[in-house]
Amino acid sequence: MNIARIGILRDKRAIEQRLTYGLNTFGLYAGEVLSHAGIPFEWIDDLHQILENKFDLILIAAAPSHEAANDTIWRYAERGGIVVTFAGLNGLARKLGFAGTEPLTAGYAHLPEEMGDTRPLRFLSASSWVKQKEPAAACKEWGTIAYVPLGISAGPLLQQFTIGLGTIERWSVDVMGTIVGLQQGTGPVLEDGTPASDGTGNLNDGLLKAEDGLELNWAYDRKMTETGVAYFAHPYADLWREAVVSHILRRMVEKQKPVPFSDYWPEGVDRVAMISHDSDRNFDEDAVTTLQTLASAGIHSTWCMMKPGYSGWLYERIEGEGHELALHFNSNINEGGRWDQADFNRQFVWLRDTVQGKVISNKNHFTRFEGWGELFQWCEACGIESDQTRGPSKSGAAGFLFGTCQPYYPMAWSNEANRLYDVLEIGFLTQDIPQFTDASVIVPFLEEVEKVRGVAHFLYHQGRIHSSPEVREALLQTVHIARERGFTFWTGGQINSWERQRRQMRITGLDEKGNVLIRTEHKDHGAEKAVFWRPILSEEVLGADQLNNERYGIKCVQLKRG
Structure with a gap:
């Protein structure tokens, strides 16, 4: 059975031109979005390949802007293809009878109900088109963009232009740039970030850290719990991912083209939570109390160890009880650390030699962070697979x-x-409840994680678990509430291992019975645990034994493996 053929255009010459001037091409992140969603796709390195190969839909990551390139894209759509662009293809606006408006550097978008979450979604850049004359193609519009969450519309969110047998579909929001910018910032961390005006987020502390690249709005993007605790309430980047994937799947359903994809989690796991710890003061009694607390909770966790660490006998016990040992890189100059690769390597070698085993995870002390990608480069060089x-x-x-x-x-x-x-980055939501923030955030955090089926990652320091009964109780409360809601607790190492295994599985098609066909790169691929889905096509009748569920807002059927 033929499946939908989806491509991502990353025209090499267009990218090289941008790199010549030091410009980013964050549109390439479309590949990460589809890879994480488990959707099979192909990279297209030359624009003219879109006419030579029969793609059902192409996402524009990077395309030339000259007239000949626009004509090629137009001809592809005329022949029945679907083109999806994110605030791009501005060279086609005039031909379609439209003109671009003044860009919005940040704002909020409203998705129509059928396309995903209806709350205002923060974006970091957008450029809409407005009609200048009688359009050269039929145009449908969905959603709106605005400067503030409930502001006056500054244009449509999504426009669909019918070109011959196909369509050109333009998101006004630079979705890929927004996802990257929210997750990593819009520039390198070189100075303190802007603090909250209410004094709750004093980023101006003279210590460079991950939050200094914060791209959310202190006023618009936080909520208050019933106890008056302010917290960032919305997984915007994940919701944008969902919107893009939902859009692709819906368009393929309309074309009666099946799109098989892999589930985020293996069979028997629907929601994942994680507990990690930072050793900091390195008292042995902290470790003993933490081990006892975790045994009582019945979970395994990730222990981020900072030099000089615990007594040697404890590491064997920690690993023996099923926990992961990880690095806690300390680059705080006031504690003898430095932000450089040599110091990272020194601390990594210390831990590797101390525990006499492989170390694959890291978390920085104080969430210290500078620049853009240096930390990830250092992790790669040491073989650390997850941060x-x-x-x-x-x-x-x-x-x-x-x-x-x-x-x-x-x-x-x-x-x-x-x-x-x-x-693999696995960020955390909060530290040491109730000292850092109180327990009223637990349920809201879990509710939002459930919606996007991510990881509910809570950090509890061993020192505070030992010294504070209320922190021990909060850890047990977190585990209890999460389990009641169907969460499975994994270590960072387990999450990293599964994500890498599932991405090694390549969906190659469907057999004559509709079963999914896959190939893998390595023997230990975990395919027997993987779950696969595809959207239910129009007027399709399922058998009584076929499992179905909603994914990305679309009714999907679970696939057997061929």
């Missing part, structure tokens, strides 16, 4: 401060050609 640094160090910044709870691969700056780092 957990991106989370709040200030109580007023708890929650989805980077717009995501998904595990994701971060993108490099233009000086590294916007490649993806081979380091």
Whole structure:
């Protein structure tokens, strides 16, 4: 059975031109979005390939802007193809009878109900088109964009132009740039960020950290719990991912083209939570109390160890009880650390040699962070496969401060050609309830994680678990509430291992019975645990034994493996 053929255009000459001037091409992040969604796709390196190969839909990551390129894209649509662009293809506006408006540097979009979450979604740049004359093609419009969450419309969110047998579909929002910007910032961290006016998020502390790249609005993007605790309430980047994937799947359903994709989690797991710890003061009694508390909770966790660490006998016990040992890189100059690769390597070698085993995870002390991709480069060089640094160090910044709870691969700056780092980021939501923020945030955090099926990651320091009964109780409360809501607790290492395994599975098609066909790159691929879906096509009748569920707002049927 033929499946939909989806391509992402990354025209090499267009990218090289941008790199010549030091410009980013964050549109390439479309590949990460589809890869994480488990959707099979092909990269298209030359614009003219879209006419030579029969793609059902192409996403524009990078395309030339000259007239001949626009004509090629137009002809592809005329022949029945679907073109999806994110605030791009401005050279076609005039031909269609439209003109671009003044760009919005940040604002909020409203999706129509059938396309996803209806709350205002923050974006970091947008450029809409307005009609100048009688359009050269039929145009449908959905949603709106505005400067503020409930502001006056500054244009449509999505426009669909019918060109011959196909369509050109233009999102006014630079969705890929928004996802990258929310997750990583819009520039390197070189100075303190702007603090909240209410004094709850004092980012101006003279210590560079992940939050200093914060791109959310202190006033618009936080909510208050019933106890008056402010927190960032919305996983915007994840919601944008969902909107894009939902759009693609809906268009393929309309074309009666099946799109098989892999589920985020393996069979028997629907929601994932994670507990991690930072050793900081390194008292042995902290470790013993934490082990006892975790045994009582019945979970395994990730232990981020800072030099000089615990007594040697404890590491064997920690790992023996099923927990993960990870690095807690300390670059705080006031504690003898430095922000450089040599110091990172020194601390990594210390931990590797101390625990006499492989170390694959890291979280930076104080969430220290500088520049753009240096940390990820250092992790790659040491073989560290996952990082957990991106989370709040200030109580007023708890929650989805980077717009995501998904595990994701971060993108490099233009000086590294916007490649993806081979380091899986698993950010955290809050520290040490109730000292950092109170327990009223637990349920709202879990509710939002459930909606996007990400990772509910809570940080509890071993020192505070030992010294504070209320922190021990909050950890147990977090586990209890999460379990009641169907969450499975994994370590960072387990999450990293599964995400890498599922991405090694390549969907190649469907057999004559409709079963999914896959190939894998490695023997230990975990395919027997993987779950696969596809949207139910129009007028399709399912058998009584076929499982179905909603994914990306679309009714999907679970697939058997061929």
